Amino acid sequence: MRIEFDRPEFLWLLMLLPVIWWIGSARLQLLGRFRGILALVMRSLVVVSIVMALAGIQWSWTSDRVSVMYLLDQSESIAPRRRQAMFEFVTQSVRRHRNETRHDLAGVIVFGGRPAIEVPPDPGYLPDLSSSNRLPIRADATNLQRALELAMASMPADTCRRMVLVSDGNETNGHAEQIAATVGAMGIGIDVVPVTPAVGADVVVEKIDLPPNVRRGQILDARVVMTHFAALADDGVNGQLRIVRSGGRGDELLLEQTVSVQPGKNVFPIKHAIEHDGAYRYTARFVPHDRQADSRPQNNQSVGFTKVDGQGRVLLIASEGQHQQWDRLANLLREDQIEVVVQSSHQALNSITSLQNYDAVILADLPRVSGESENSIVRITDAQIKMLARHTQQLGAGLLMIGGPNAFGAGGWSGSELEAAMPVDFEVKNKRAAAVGALSIVLDRSGSMQGPKMQLCQSAAREAIAMLGPTDLIEILTFDSRTHEIIPMQAVTQPRHLQSLVSSIQSGGGTDLYPAMQHAYRSLSRCEASVKHLIVLSDGQTQPNQFDSLASKMKHAGITVSCVAIGHGADAELMRRIASRGQGKFYRVLSPQAIPSIVMRESRRVAQPLIYEREQGLQPNVSVPHALLMGIDPPPAITGYVMTTAKQNPLVQVLLDAPGPQQISQPLLAVWQYGLGRAAVLTTDGGQRWASDWNDWAEQPAFFRQLVRWLMRPSGTNDHFTLATVVKDDRVEVVVSATDVAAENLNFVEIQASVLSPDLTPIPLQLKQTAPGRYLGHFPLSQPGSYLVNVVPGSASAPLVAGVWSVADAEYRFRQTNQTLLEQLSATVPQGGQAGELAAPLDTSLQGSLQNNPFRDGLNTTGSLRDVWPLWVCWASGLFLLDILLRRIATPFKTILDQNRASRSVPVAAQTTSGPIAVAGADLGATRRSSGSPRELSYTERLLQAKQRSRPDS
Numbered sequence: 031m032r033i034e035f036d037r038p039e040f041l042w043l044l045m046l047l048p049v050i051w052w053i054g055s056a057r058l059q060l061l062g063r064f065r066g067i068l069a070l071v072m073r074s075l076v077v078v079s080i081v082m083a084l085a086g087i088q089w090s091w092t093s094d095r096v097s098v099m100y101l102l103d104q105s106e107s108i109a110p111r112r113r114q115a116m117f118e119f120v121t122q123s124v125r126r127h128r129n130e131t132r133h134d135l136a137g138v139i140v141f142g143g144r145p146a147i148e149v150p151p152d153p154g155y156l157p158d159l160s161s162s163n164r165l166p167i168r169a170d171a172t173n174l175q176r177a178l179e180l181a182m183a184s185m186p187a188d189t190c191r192r193m194v195l196v197s198d199g200n201e202t203n204g205h206a207e208q209i210a211a212t213v214g215a216m217g218i219g220i221d222v223v224p225v226t227p228a229v230g231a232d233v234v235v236e237k238i239d240l241p242p243n244v245r246r247g248q249i250l251d252a253r254v255v256m257t258h259f260a261a262l263a264d265d266g267v268n269g270q271l272r273i274v275r276s277g278g279r280g281d282e283l284l285l286e287q288t289v290s291v292q293p294g295k296n297v298f299p300i301k302h303a304i305e306h307d308g309a310y311r312y313t314a315r316f317v318p319h320d321r322q323a324d325s326r327p328q329n330n331q332s333v334g335f336t337k338v339d340g341q342g343r344v345l346l347i348a349s350e351g352q353h354q355q356w357d358r359l360a361n362l363l364r365e366d367q368i369e370v371v372v373q374s375s376h377q378a379l380n381s382i383t384s385l386q387n388y389d390a391v392i393l394a395d396l397p398r399v400s401g402e403s404e405n406s407i408v409r410i411t412d413a414q415i416k417m418l419a420r421h422t423q424q425l426g427a428g429l430l431m432i433g434g435p436n437a438f439g440a441g442g443w444s445g446s447e448l449e450a451a452m453p454v455d456f457e458v459k460n461k462r463a464a465a466v467g468a469l470s471i472v473l474d475r476s477g478s479m480q481g482p483k484m485q486l487c488q489s490a491a492r493e494a495i496a497m498l499g500p501t502d503l504i505e506i507l508t509f510d511s512r513t514h515e516i517i518p519m520q521a522v523t524q525p526r527h528l529q530s531l532v533s534s535i536q537s538g539g540g541t542d543l544y545p546a547m548q549h550a551y552r553s554l555s556r557c558e559a560s561v562k563h564l565i566v567l568s569d570g571q572t573q574p575n576q577f578d579s580l581a582s583k584m585k586h587a588g589i590t591v592s593c594v595a596i597g598h599g600a601d602a603e604l605m606r607r608i609a610s611r612g613q614g615k616f617y618r619v620l621s622p623q624a625i626p627s628i629v630m631r632e633s634r635r636v637a638q639p640l641i642y643e644r645e646q647g648l649q650p651n652v653s654v655p656h657a658l659l660m661g662i663d664p665p666p667a668i669t670g671y672v673m674t675t676a677k678q679n680p681l682v683q684v685l686l687d688a689p690g691p692q693q694i695s696q697p698l699l700a701v702w703q704y705g706l707g708r709a710a711v712l713t714t715d716g717g718q719r720w721a722s723d724w725n726d727w728a729e730q731p732a733f734f735r736q737l738v739r740w741l742m743r744p745s746g747t748n749d750h751f752t753l754a755t756v757v758k759d760d761r762v763e764v765v766v767s768a769t770d771v772a773a774e775n776l777n778f779v780e781i782q783a784s785v786l787s788p789d790l791t792p793i794p795l796q797l798k799q800t801a802p803g804r805y806l807g808h809f810p811l812s813q814p815g816s817y818l819v820n821v822v823p824g825s826a827s828a829p830l831v832a833g834v835w836s837v838a839d840a841e842y843r844f845r846q847t848n849q850t851l852l853e854q855l856s857a858t859v860p861q862g863g864q865a866g867e868l869a870a871p872l873d874t875s876l877q878g879s880l881q882n883n884p885f886r887d888g889l890n891t892t893g894s895l896r897d898v899w900p901l902w903v904c905w906a907s908g909l910f911l912l913d914i915l916l917r918r919i920a921t922p923f924k925t926i927l928d929q930n931r932a933s934r935s936v937p938v939a940a941q942t943t944s945g946p947i948a949v950a951g952a953d954l955g956a957t958r959r960s961s962g963s964p965r966e967l968s969y970t971e972r973l974l975q976a977k978q979r980s981r982p983d984s
Contacts, residue, residue, distance in 0.1 A: 036086025036897075043081045047074055065916065072913040079906030083899040092891050097135035097151045097189040098124075098884045099181040103197035105142040105172040106328070107227045107844045112872065116196050117159035119223070119876050123194075124156055127883045134885050135189060143171030143203060145180040170328075170814065170841050172197070173760075174851075175204030178213060178220075185218070190863075190889035192219040194882075195855060196872060198227045199848030202841055203760035207854055214858040217890050220866040222856040223879050224847050230325035232259045233267050233291050234843055238314040238334040242753070242832060246307055246338050252300040254314045254332075259845055260293035267291045269318035273300060276383050277310040284312075291316070307369070308387025309337045309831055311816065329842040333816065335833030342742050343369045345388040349400045349436065350374045350408060356394045358725070359716050359734060366735045368742075375400075379414040382790060382818060385421050386831065389743040395434025395715060397441035398497075399631040403617070409627040412447070416790050419451040423705030424784040424792050425820045426829050428741025433713040433720075438672040439640045442630055445496040445525070453682040453702035454674035454711050457499035458640065467636030468503040468519070468559035469494065470550040471629070472543070474568035474596075475508040479537045483596060486622045487567055490629035492529040494565075497633050498522045499640075505553050506532060509546035510539025519553040543568060544575035551580060554589045560639040562589040564612070565632050566605065567625070569596035577604060581611035590614045592632045596622060642696070643670035643720070648688045650698050656685050658701070658740040662729050668698075670720035671713040676700055688714075701740075706784055706822055706829075708741050744828045750776065751823045753830035757811070762834050766797060766805040766821055775803025782822040783807060788815025788836075797821070811836045847871075862890025 035041065054070045100123075102116040117138075124136045130153075137151035138159065146167050149156055174197065185191045193213070213220060239253040258267055273285040285300060304310065315331045318324040344363060348356050353372050360370040371388070375396065379385065401407035422429040431437060431452060439456035443449055449456050471494065473487055491506055498504055505519040506528075517531055547566065554562045564584065584591055591612025593605035596619050609616035617628050647667035652659065668688065676684050676697050686699035701710040716734075717725045724730050750770060756763045764783065768776035777799065785793040797807040811817070814836045821830040856868040870878030 034088045040084040069916050076906050076909045079902045083902040087899050089896045089898055094891050095132050095189045096885045097185045098192050099137045101139050101177045101195045104140045106169045106841045107200050108225055112225055127885045141177035143168035143173055145177040171202045173204040174201045174206035175209050178209050192884050194221045194884045196223040198225045199852040200844035210855055210858045214860050217861045219860045220855050220858050221884050222852045223869045224852055224871045227844050231323050232326050233324045234329045235316050235332045238312050238332050240334040240336045243337050247303055249303050254298045256291055256296045258291045258293050267318050267323045269316050272315050274313045275310055277308050304338050307338045311335055311383045326842040333835035337831050342389045344390045346372045346392045347375055347378050348394045355718050362731045362734050375410050376408055382417050390428030390741045393431045395437050397436035398443050399627055407627045415446050415448050419447045420790045422707035424786050426706035426743045429709040431711045432716050433672045434715040440637045440672050442497045442634045451704050451709050452711050453700040454676050454697050458673045459675045466501050466559045467561040467639050468557045469636045470505040470554055470564045472546045472550050472566045473508045475537045476510045476541045477538050478570050483622045484537045486625045488532050490626040491532045493626055493630050494633040495525050495528050503557055507546050511542050513546040513549050541570045541572045543572040555587050561636055563635045564591045567594045569600050571601045577608055581608045584612050640673050642673050650686045650688050653687050654683050654685050658736045662733055666723040666727050668714045668721045753821055753832050755832050755834050761808050761810045764807045768803045784820050785809050786818045864888040
C-alpha cells in the first residue's frame with residue numbers, strides 16, 4: 031500500500047509552515063513556553079491536514095486476487111442433461127482450483143435470450159446449484175453479447191478478472207465478437223468450454239414463400255421449404271403437411287396431405303387463387319407420423335403473409351339477431367361499390383389479421399354485453415376492444431359507432447379503451463344535463479362462496495363500477511349471518527378506490543339475505559336517481575322472511591330487482607319470485623364463469639338515463655361545415671339519441687348537434703383523427719327507432735356514403751411505393767422505395783408508419799430517407815409471433831401492409847457448435863495479460879473440461895485507489911477545535927503538579943482536620959509560603975494579582 035495524490039500541486043502550500051511558526055512564536059508568548067509550543071504544533075497539524083485534503087490524498091494498493099464468472103448457456107439448443115451438467119462442472123471447478131488463501135471470488139451467470147446473475151461473485155462456497163429453480167432467462171434464444179456485458183459489470187474492478195463461457199456458441203441475438211475487444215481492453219480474460227448441441231433426426235420447416243402483394247383471382251405460387259437432417263443417409267420422414275390461410279373469412283384449410291421429407295432440402299409447391307380482397311396469413315405446419323424421427327417439433331412451423339388489393343371493404347358488427355335491422359344501411363353502401371360484411375361480435379373479432387381486411391368498422395347499436403339469458407350472453411372482452419382501437423390507431427382503418435338504446439354509455443362502453451378511441455366521452459359532464467342512475471349489489475359472502483365463486487363475483491363488481499359514470503351512484507353490500515356495508519351509497523368519482531375496496535371481501539359465515547335487501551331498499555329509496563336497480567347474487571338457501579312484501583315495496587318505489595342464483599344449491603324458486611315481483615330478470619348460473627357477463631349486462635340498466643328522447647322531435651343543426659357534409663342539407667328531426675360529451679381536443683369536430691336537457695346542445699355527429707385512422711360517432715340510430723324519418727330523406731344515401739368513405743382507409747393498388755422487411759438478428763429493417771410515374775426517385779416524402787406487436791402493443795417506427803427514393807427504419811423483435819407493419823406514404827395513398835413472423839424456433843435450428851466464434855472469444859488477449867484457453871468439450875464425465883484452471887495467473891495485477899481526503903478534513907476540524915480550546919482555556923499544569931507534591935508531604939491528621947474547605951479557602955500567597963521556596967508565577971496567577979492591585983481597596 032502506498033500514498034498517492036490526485037492534485038499534488040497543492041503540496042506547495044506546506045512551505046507556509048515556517049511562516050506560521052515565525053508569526054505564531056511572537057503572538058503566543060503570553061501563553062507561556064509549554065502552551066505556546068503546543069499551540070503552534072496544533073496549528074501546524076491543522077494546516078497539514080487541510081493541505082492533504084486539498085491535494086486529494088489517496089491510498090493505493092495492488093491485488094492478485096482473482097474473480098471468475100462462469101457464464102452458463104441455458105438455451106434450448108443444448109440438451110437438458112448438458113445444461114444440468116454445467117452446474118456440476120462449476121461446483122467441481124471452484125472446489126478444485128480456487129485459491130482460498132488469497133480469497134478468490136467465484137460467481138455464476140445463466141443466460142439465454144436474457145442473462146441473469148445466479149450467484150454473485152463471492153469468496154465463500156457456492157450454494158447448491160443442482161436445484162431446478164432457475165431465474166427466468168427466456169430459453170428460446172441465445173444472446174452471448176448481453177451475457178458478456180453483464181459479467182463485465184458484475185465483477186469487482188479491484189481483482190484480476192476472468193470469464194468462463196460454457197456454451198455452444200450459437201447466438202440468435204447480439205454480436206459477441208464485437209464486445210470481445212472491449213472485454214480485452216478492460217483486462218478481462220475469456221476461457222471457453224464448448225458444448226455440443228442436442229442432435230438427432232430433425233425436420234425443419236424453413237419458410238413459406240409468398241409474394242407480398244397479389245391481385246384478386248391471380249394464381250398464387252406458394253412454396254413450402256423444409257429441410258431434413260437425417261441420422262442415416264437413406265432415412266426419410268413421412269408426415270402430415272397442413273397449410274391454413276387466415277383472413278377476413280376466418281381460418282381456411284388449404285392443404286392437408288401426407289408428404290415424404292427426404293434428407294436435405296425439400297420444396298413443396300402450392301398453387302391457388304384468392305377471390306377476396308384483404309390481408310392473409312399462411313401457416314405451414316408439419317406433423318411427423320413417427321415422433322422419434324423428429325427430435326425438435328418446435329421448428330416444424332412457419333408463417334407467411336400476402337395482401338390482395340381491391341375495392342374498399344367495410345365490416346358492420348351488430349348484436350346477434352339484429353342483423354336484418356341494418357340491411358338498408360349495408361345495401362346503401364354496396365350501391366356505392368363498397369363491399370359490406372355484416373357479422374356479430376363473436377364472429378368478427380377473432381384476430382387482428384382478420385380485422386386488417388377491412389378499411390372501416392361500423393359498430394351498429396352494439397352493446398358491450400348482449401343476450402337475454404345466462405346461456406346466450408355474449409361479452410366483448412378487453413382484448414377484443416383493444417384490437418378495435420389498435421386497428422384504427424395503428425393500422426389506419428376507420429371506426430364508426432352508430433347509436434341506439436344499446437350504444438355508447440347506455441351500452442356499457444364507459445371506461446373502456448373504445449371510449450378513448452372515440453371523439454366523445456360516454457358520460458354527460460354538464461351537471462345540469464346529467465342524468466343519474468343508482469345501482470346496489472347485494473353479494474352472498476357465506477362460506478360456500480369461497481374460491482372461484484367469490485373471485486368472479488369480485489371481478490363482476492369491479493366491472494360494474496368501471497361501467498358507471500362519475501354522476502352515477504353505487505352501493506355494494508355483502509351478507510352472511512349479518513349485513514356488511516363494503517361501499518356505502520356514493521357517486522363513482524373514484525372508481526379505482528372503490529374497486530380496491532371490493533377486493534377486500536372475504537367469505538365465511540351463514541346466509542341471511544333479508545336484512546341486506548332491506549338495507550339496499552332504504553339506500554335506494556333515499557337517493558335521487560332516474561333509474562334504481564338492485565342485483566342480488568347468492569349460491570345458497572336463506573332464512574325465510576317477507577321477501578314478497580319487500581319486493582313489492584321496491585316495485586312501488588321504482589326499484590327494479592334482478593337475481594342471480596349460483597350453482598345447484600341456491601334457492602332458485604325464491605330468487606325467481608323476487609325478480610318477477612321486482613320487474614327484473616332471473617338468472618340460473620351453473621358455471622361461475624358467467625357471473626361477470628351477467629352483472630355487466632344488468633349494470634346497463636343504470637345507464638339508461640343517458641338516453642334522451644322527446645316525442646315532439648329534435649331538429650339536428652349543422653354546427654361546423656365539413657367535407658363529408660358537402661352538398662347535404664340538415665337532416666330531418668329525430669326523436670332521441672344517447673347523450674355524450676365532446677372531448678376537449680382540437681382534433682375533435684362536432685358537425686351535427688341537437689337540443690338536449692336544459693336546452694344544452696348535445697353532439698349528434700362528431701369526428702376526429704385518431705392515430706393513423708379516423709373515428710366518428712352518430713349518437714342517434716340509423717333509422718330504426720329515433721331517426722325513422724331519415725328513411726324518407728332523399729339525401730340519406732349520400733349522407734352515409736360520404737361519412738363511410740371519409741372514414742375508410744384509402745384502398746387500391748399503390749404502384750409508386752414498395753415495402754420490404756428484412757429480419758436481422760433481433761430487429762426488423764423496414765425499407766420503402768418511392769418512385770413517380772416516370773420511374774424517377776421520389777425524395778422528401780413524409781411517410782407515417784406503425785407496428786403492432788403480437789400482443790397489440792404499438793411499437794414506434796420512424797422512416798428516414800437514406801438514399802434517393804429509399805426510406806429506412808427498424809424496430810426490435812421483443813417476442814415471438816406476428817408483427818403487422820403499416821406504412822402510409824401520404825394522406826391520399828393507399829397504405830402498405832406487411833407481416834413479419836418472429837420465429838421462436840431459431841434456437842432449435844442449430845445442430846453443431848459454432849467453433850469459429852468460440853475460438854475467436856478464447857483468443858482475446860486481455861490488456862497486460864495472456865489469451866484465454868479453449869478447454870475440452872463438456873461431456874457427462876467432466877474430467878476433460880476440469881483440467882482448465884480459471885483461477886490461474888496470467889492476468890495483469892490490478893490496483894485500487896481509495897480517496898481518504900474526507901478523513902483528513904474531519905481530522906483538521908478536530909485539531910482546529912483542540913487548538914481553540916488550548917488557547918482560550920488556561921490550564922496551570924505546573925501549579926497542579928506542585929499541589930499534588932504538597933498534598934503528599936502533609937500528614938494524614940492534618941489533612942483530616944483541614945478538609946476540602948480549608949484547602950479551597952487558602953489563598954495563593956499561603957500556598958506559596960507553605961511550599962517553602964519561591965516559584966515562577968503562571969500567566970493566570972500574574973493576571974489575578976494585577977487585577978487585585980488595581981482595586982482601590984486593595
